[in-house]
Amino acid sequence: QLTVVQKQTQYNQQLLDKLNKPHQFWETQPMPNINELDSLKPGPIQEGILAEVRQDPYNLISKFEWCNVDLRNDEQAQQVYTLLKENYVEDDDNMFRFDYSIDFLRWALLPPGQHPDWIVGVKVNQKLVGFITGIPVTLHIENQQTKVKMTEINFLCVHKKIRANRLAPVLIKEITRRVHIKNMWQAVYTAGIVVPTPISQTRYYHRSLNAKKLIEVGFSSLSARQTISRQQKLYKLPEEPKTQGLRPMKKKDVAQVTKLLNEYLKQFKLYFKYTEDEVKHWFIPRKDVISTYVVEKEQGVVTDFLSFYNLPSQVIKNPKHTHLRAAYSYYNVATKTPIVQLMYDALILAKNEGYDVFNALDIMENEKFLKELMFCPGDGQLNYYLYNWKLESNMLKPEEIGIVLV
Numbered sequence: 558q559l560t561v562v563q564k565q566t567q568y569n570q571q572l573l574d575k576l577n578k579p580h581q582f583w584e585t586q587p588m589p590n591i592n593e594l595d596s597l598k599p600g601p602i603q604e605g606i607l608a609e610v611r612q613d614p615y616n617l618i619s620k621f622e623w624c625n626v627d628l629r630n631d632e633q634a635q636q637v638y639t640l641l642k643e644n645y646v647e648d649d650d651n652m653f654r655f656d657y658s659i660d661f662l663r664w665a666l667l668p669p670g671q672h673p674d675w676i677v678g679v680k681v682n683q684k685l686v687g688f689i690t691g692i693p694v695t696l697h698i699e700n701q702q703t704k705v706k707m708t709e710i711n712f713l714c715v716h717k718k719i720r721a722n723r724l725a726p727v728l729i730k731e732i733t734r735r736v737h738i739k740n741m742w743q744a745v746y747t748a749g750i751v752v753p754t755p756i757s758q759t760r761y762y763h764r765s766l767n768a769k770k771l772i773e774v775g776f777s778s779l780s781a782r783q784t785i786s787r788q789q790k791l792y793k794l795p796e797e798p799k800t801q802g803l804r805p806m807k808k809k810d811v812a813q814v815t816k817l818l819n820e821y822l823k824q825f826k827l828y829f830k831y832t833e834d835e836v837k838h839w840f841i842p843r844k845d846v847i848s849t850y851v852v853e854k855e856q857g858v859v860t861d862f863l864s865f866y867n868l869p870s871q872v873i874k875n876p877k878h879t880h881l882r883a884a885y886s887y888y889n890v891a892t893k894t895p896i897v898q899l900m901y902d903a904l905i906l907a908k909n910e911g912y913d914v915f916n917a918l919d920i921m922e923n924e925k926f927l928k929e930l931m932f933c934p935g936d937g938q939l940n941y942y943l944y945n946w947k948l949e950s951n952m953l954k955p956e957e958i959g960i961v962l963v
């Protein structure tokens with residue numbers, strides 16, 4: 558436990574950090590700052606030179622140690638789960654905190670081609686206090702002929718009790734070093750906060766599935782003229798989906814889903830290229846993690862699919878509920894079925910799987926169904942970032958973004 562003096566020192570340090578160098582760290586990174594946006598030419602900002610990459614890990618303050626977390630090991634996975642459950646992203650009013658499950662983390666962080674040293678932990682006396690992850694992706698950027706092999710960064714987390722030790726910048730520099738060593742020089746990531754320099758600012762929308770619960774946990778509120786039963790009627794959904802031939806995705810669908818997805822994504826300015834192996838990993842249904850449904854009207858022909866992932870939030874202080882069950886729209890490809898109908902079915906399926914709310918960003922074609930299906934804009938903004946890459950256009954519109962990070 559920290560003594561009162563240590564706490565006070567940390568607090569003073571935190572204030573100093575905020576006051577005199579808000580973006581000190583980010584000024585040192587190859588991210589275009591505001592006035593360079595017009596001068597830099599599109600493409601890598603700094604050429605990577607393999608020979609110059611630091612070979613040894615960055616120094617940590619005494620008693621802190623680096624470790625590669627093996628998520629296949631139950632004990633280590635449990636440590637990651639607990640660190641995130643207690644210390645990861647909260648809403649601005651500290652009412653909710655994400656509760657990523659172990660099965661979800663194994664799905665999100667053990668894709669084909671994963672590098673064991675890209676699941677990075679910091680331990681003190683064998684206790685996990687810091688975490689950051691990378692997974693290998695092939696990103697197609699704007700009109701670039703070549704696709705860029707890079708890393709997708711996620712799950713940056715520092716234990717609440719040791720914040721303001723400047724550990725986050727060291728975690729970022731260390732995973733950057735481990736990516737550079739593999740001769741990769743770009744990264745893609747998202748964050749609810751704004752640091753230099755977003756390539757797109759997207760917004761969350763929410764579709765109520767269980768109006769009563771959303772009000773009880775404080776996710777939604779009632780205006781003077783609204784009542785709970787009125788809200789329940791407003792958001793009521795049919796028992797069964799409408800689209801004929803809609804069924805859970807199976808292994809036999811992988812080839813067709815891969816073709817549909819890769820073709821569909823070409824319309825966007827930013828999108829991943831998927832191999833069949835990757836589609837198998839990311840889309841085959843996993844209970845309480847990922848749900849994918851395909852439309853097969855004509856025997857053996859898949860024409861559309863929908864998918865959403867399970868990311869519950871812990872309700873931090875509530876007498877009646879411990880969790881908010883949220884489904885997040887993942888990738889949805891509508892080539893024969895109207896997208897509004899396909900997403901209406903997604904809502905019905907999510908409701909039947911027990912979710913309280915269905916979340917979607919205003920990216921891809923989502924604008925086409927958000928209003929009609931009664932999604933409400935949330936207060937959450939999600940900013941997309943590209944590390945060490947200058948885009949042709951300074952910012953991308955949300956509908957030009959074709960990637961979803963979990």
Ligand SMILES: CNCCCN(C)c1ncc(F)c(N2CC(C(=O)NCc3cnc4ccccn34)C2)n1
Binds near residue numbers: 654881916935
């Ligand atoms: C790569 N990683 C990005 C995904 C992490 N994701 C899902 C996320 N990043 C920032 C957000 F703004 C956000 N929002 C969903 C919307 C929402 O539901 N807001 C109320 C709420 C309920 N529970 C929580 C937990 C934390 C924050 C807000 N919460 C806002 N989602």
